[in-house]
Amino acid sequence: MILYIIIFFFIALILSMFGKGGGEFYVPILLTLGFSYQESATMTLFLLIISGITMSIVFHKKALIDWPVGIGVILTSATGSFLGGFVSADINPLYLKLIFSFLLLVSAYFLAKPIEKRKSFQSRFMWKRSCCNENYSVPVLIVFPLIFLVGFIAGMVGISGGGLIVPILLLIGNVPLRIAFATNSIMVLFSSAFGFLGHILKTSIDWHLTIFLALAIVAGAIVGANLSTRINIKHLKKIFIFILIFAALWMILKIFI
Secondary structure, three states, X not given: OHHHHHHHHHHHHHHHOOOOOOHHHHHHHHHHOOOOHHHHHHHHHHHHHHHHHHHHHHHHHOOOOOHHHHHHHHHHHHHHHHHHHXXXXXXXXXXXXXXXXXXXHHHHHHHHOOHHHOOXXXXXXXXXXXXXXXXXXXXXXXXXXXXXXXXXXXXXXXXXXXXXXXXXXXXXXXXXXXXXXXXXXXXXXXXXXXXXXXXXXXXOOOHHHHHHHHHHHHHHHHHHHHHHOOXXXXXXXXXXXXXXXXXXXXXXXXXXX
């Protein structure tokens, strides 16, 4: 148990720097402990709720969360995810996972380009925002349709879609790096909360182990979220690009295993 607590702590520490939950890693680990897929998914969703709450509290105290944009992202992606899940039975998930992985790699490529070589996206309707001493304008007619599309594809695949939503906010939404990461933390909280409610009505879990893992995640998320505000933005972006590439390769690997 101590080994798994340490593993969950470090996963939470690393991913919370980017406002990410880490469900794609928790589920496989719990499966190795002998839990069924339903039990693993339910436990993971609870752990993501804890992670989301912890990250949101830390980032909110540091005034890094753009709540209006975050709520807009949640509602848009949730709508797309619901519709995607509704039609998922008619589409081969293999192709969707490959597309999603490809888009993650494309996002990593464009994030790696120097900022001065990128153009700020403009549209007829720009949502002027101010957060954490940063001023920026979000092209709503471009960003939110793309987030809906990502949510739709993610819903068909059965994942959250945060790995692509954050790059959209960064590359197209003109949202500053730290604010995009922090704002994504509330999406982790709300999406996992609704998912957990649906699972716990049908699945019982090992609360003893879950509570211990949750405590490890709280500690890791506190450390990671605080580190996110202290690490140089250039280093933070490089780590995030690495995570996008790793997530894409991880998804491709799971397709063929």
